Amino acid sequence: MTDTKLSWQGSSKILDVPKARIWAPWYVAEYRLRNMSKWLGAIVAFGLGNPVLYLLSVGIGIGALVDSTSGADNPIGVPYLTFLAPALLATAAIQAAMDETTFPTMQGFLWDKSFFAMISTQLMARDIVGGIMIASSIRCSFNTLIYAGVLVLFGAIPLTSVPVLVFAAIFAGISFAGVMLAVTSFVKQDDGFYAIVGRFVLTPMFMFSGTFYPLESLPIYLQWVGWISPVWHATNLGRNLSYGLEVEPWLLAVHVIFMGAILVAGMIVATRKFASRLSA
Amino acid sequence: MIIARGLTKKYDDFVAVDGIDFEVKKGESFGLLGPNGAGKSTTMRMIASTSRRTGGELTILGKDPNKHGPEIRAHLGVVHQQDNHDGELKTWENLYIYGRYFGLSRAFLKKKVEELLEFAQLTEKRDVKVDQLSGGMKRRLTIARGLVNEPEILMLDEPTTGLDPQARHILWDRLFRLKEEGVTLVITTHYMDEAEQLCDRLIVMDKGKIMAEGSPAALIKKYSSKEVLEVRFGSKNNADAAKKIAHLGDRIEPLPDRILVYSEDGEKVLKQIHKLGLEPQTSLVRRSSLEDVFLRLTGRTLVD
Ligand SMILES: Nc1ncnc2c1ncn2[C@@H]1O[C@H](COP(=O)(O)OP(=O)(O)OP(=O)(O)O)[C@@H](O)[C@H]1O
Numbered sequence: 001m002t003d004t005k006l007s008w009q010g011s012s013k014i015l016d017v018p019k020a021r022i023w024a025p026w027y028v029a030e031y032r033l034r035n036m037s038k039w040l041g042a043i044v045a046f047g048l049g050n051p052v053l054y055l056l057s058v059g060i061g062i063g064a065l066v067d068s069t070s071g072a073d074n075p076i077g078v079p080y081l082t083f084l085a086p087a088l089l090a091t092a093a094i095q096a097a098m099d100e101t102t103f104p105t106m107q108g109f110l111w112d113k114s115f116f117a118m119i120s121t122q123l124m125a126r127d128i129v130g131g132i133m134i135a136s137s138i139r140c141s142f143n144t145l146i147y148a149g150v151l152v153l154f155g156a157i158p159l160t161s162v163p164v165l166v167f168a169a170i171f172a173g174i175s176f177a178g179v180m181l182a183v184t185s186f187v188k189q190d191d192g193f194y195a196i197v198g199r200f201v202l203t204p205m206f207m208f209s210g211t212f213y214p215l216e217s218l219p220i221y222l223q224w225v226g227w228i229s230p231v232w233h234a235t236n237l238g239r240n241l242s243y244g245l246e247v248e249p250w251l252l253a254v255h256v257i258f259m260g261a262i263l264v265a266g267m268i269v270a271t272r273k274f275a276s277r278l279s280a
Numbered sequence: 281m282i283i284a285r286g287l288t289k290k291y292d293d294f295v296a297v298d299g300i301d302f303e304v305k306k307g308e309s310f311g312l313l314g315p316n317g318a319g320k321s322t323t324m325r326m327i328a329s330t331s332r333r334t335g336g337e338l339t340i341l342g343k344d345p346n347k348h349g350p351e352i353r354a355h356l357g358v359v360h361q362q363d364n365h366d367g368e369l370k371t372w373e374n375l376y377i378y379g380r381y382f383g384l385s386r387a388f389l390k391k392k393v394e395e396l397l398e399f400a401q402l403t404e405k406r407d408v409k410v411d412q413l414s415g416g417m418k419r420r421l422t423i424a425r426g427l428v429n430e431p432e433i434l435m436l437d438e439p440t441t442g443l444d445p446q447a448r449h450i451l452w453d454r455l456f457r458l459k460e461e462g463v464t465l466v467i468t469t470h471y472m473d474e475a476e477q478l479c480d481r482l483i484v485m486d487k488g489k490i491m492a493e494g495s496p497a498a499l500i501k502k503y504s505s506k507e508v509l510e511v512r513f514g515s516k517n518n519a520d521a522a523k524k525i526a527h528l529g530d531r532i533e534p535l536p537d538r539i540l541v542y543s544e545d546g547e548k549v550l551k552q553i554h555k556l557g558l559e560p561q562t563s564l565v566r567r568s569s570l571e572d573v574f575l576r577l578t579g580r581t582l583v584d
């Protein structure tokens with residue numbers, strides 16, 4: 001502490017509370033982006049490294065094998081990489097988006113308890129939830145665009161498919177991030193929550209969502225994983241929009257509604273849980 | 281500024297704050313004293329309009345925090361008992377983002393942040409990650425952060441725990457000056473000298489209830505005598521000696537390591553002890569302090 005003279009006008013002179021109320025979620029997003037910028041190097045490196053490695057090994061290697069064996073009566077109807085691309089993109093989007101809702105939530109409630117600092121300002125629980133979702137969406141879009149760029153470079157998808165595929169993937173990413181935000185808000189202790197999510201949620205979701213083969217070729221008792229998985233909804237939507245895979249119109253609607261619904265549900269649950277934990 | 285009536289906070293069946301009444305006026309500095317678990321921080325959180333009360337009435341700056349939390353909090357400065365910064369961000373960034381949460385402009389904060397860094401003596405640590413600050417530095421950062429919005433009410437929950445004596449005294453001085461600016465202070469502390477120095481008025485809490493209320497001087501007058509004689513007979517003999525001198529002074533308080541005898545004239549009591557043929561190993565006559573009030577009211581010494 002020093003004797004520095006502090007300039008002092010008083011909060012009622014320097015604040016514009018109604019305006020701050022409107023922008024509140026953005027202030028939280030701004031903080032999240034600042035925190036993310038500390039990891040920018042890693043975000044770019046993994047964001048580029050992952051698709052490159054993946055496409056080199058799985059995509060091109062296995063793709064060549066599949067494309068050569070299935071020959072003329074290829075049940076997929078398009079090159080394997082083209083078939084795979086929407087699923088890879090959706091998975092990458094989900095991973096990036098949920099990183100930015102789960103970690104911040106653990107941090108805010110448990111690691112450094114910074115949510116308790118935020119809630120002491122004019123911010124409300126719903127502003128924190130909103131801000132995290134905004135920042136997560138930005139990070140998700142960033143990674144998805146990088147991934148899409150690599151897919152184009154590898155010839156997996158034409159440039160014209162990028163907008164629709166990116167849209168479907170980001171939609172999936174944000175909606176699952178919303179769900180994970182809600183789930184994480186219930187975590188009371190940091191005991192390997194992440195390992196559990198990785199093993200029992202992410203991996204099965206990636207494997208059984210019609211990623212590597214059409215969902216219908218899975219036995220019916222495993223297909224449910226796909227139905228509740230945003231990866232499948234985004235992938236099926238993306239395949240339809242990018243290369244014209246035939247999907248019933250009602251099912252297309254289901255894809256959009258499902259992702260929208262889990263996003264809204266996740267945010268509502270998260271907001272309630274945030275509010276109750278932060279007002280204990 | 282603050283009016284509490286029957287203010288209550290329950291956690292399930294456990295009553296942390298049990299129907300307390302108090303008022304704090306503008307420009308006053310108000311203290312909450314009490315042993316660990318008394319409910320001080322819980323009360324502070326309710327005033328800070330974050331923790332929801334489970335009973336009673338509470339009005340802050342003329343508003344009900346259940347209905348106008350954000351509008352009230354905009355005008356409060358809160359120094360939590362536990363530091364809660366983002367450790368990955370730099371010192372200046374933590375002040376900056378906190379100011380942004382209030383909607384303060386970047387231009388305003390650019391100046392304000394440097395001023396607060398200077399105030400908290402952290403200018404040198406400006407670009408260091410908060411994780412790498414010492415405990416006392418983090419504490420100073422938390423205090424500086426609570427001033428970023430130039431609050432009308434500044435709430436400090438054990439602000440000086442972890443500060444070195446010099447920093448403590450400078451903080452007291454700063455708080456005095458803020459008070460002169462019309463800032464209302466609400467403080468909890470375990471340091472009685474701090475409470476005596478800083479608080480115009482205070483409440484002593486225990487088990488969620490208010491045990492006493494008043495200015496430090498009035499409380500000392502009411503709950504203690506003018507002087508206190510502290511005598512030590514050695515830990516084995518204290519209990520025995522306490523029985524023998526029980527009739528002396530206004531009241532005696534036997535502690536494990538020493539006996540406190542409350543009276544108007546400590547020296548006189550000491551002479552009487554000598555007359556009884558007792559020889560204390562050490563003796564000390566001092567003025568009564570809040571420490572004694574606390575002991576009387578809660579049956580506990582503060583340093584526990
Ligand atoms: N979130 C909570 N859930 C359950 N019990 C709580 C919670 N917060 C506080 N308590 C309980 O309420 C009581 C009062 O706690 P509080 O933190 O207000 O005490 P305090 O007077 O600030 O103590 P200290 O001097 O140790 O800081 C304690 O018994 C504590 O265990």
Ligand SMILES: [Mg+2]
Pocket residue numbers: 320321322361437
């Ligand atoms: Mg406390």
